[in-house]
Amino acid sequence: IFNLTTKALIIVYKTNKKLNNKITSITSTYKYIINIIYTTVIKRGFNSRIKLLKLENKYSKDILR
Numbered sequence: 001i002f003n004l005t006t007k008a009l010i011i012v013y014k015t016n017k018k019l020n021n022k023i024t025s026i027t028s029t030y031k032y033i034i035n036i037i038y039t040t041v042i043k044r045g046f047n048s049r050i051k052l053l054k055l056e057n058k059y060s061k062d063i064l065r
Contacts, residue, residue: 002029004057007037011059014038015048 006027013023020031027034041059042048 002033002037004061010034010037011041011046 006029010023010027010029013026014034020034023029023034024031044059046059
């Protein structure tokens, strides 16, 4: 359902503290899906505190195909 580009966009916006409503308006993704995607990448080792973001496929691969 969601390609890697959409997932990456969601992750970048969530990392930069954008509100779910803003992300939903840009991506047409429901709030609960946004939260699932972001929570999953955090569990897989994504560190949102690093200033230079390094988003690898392994973090978002296979989330809600």
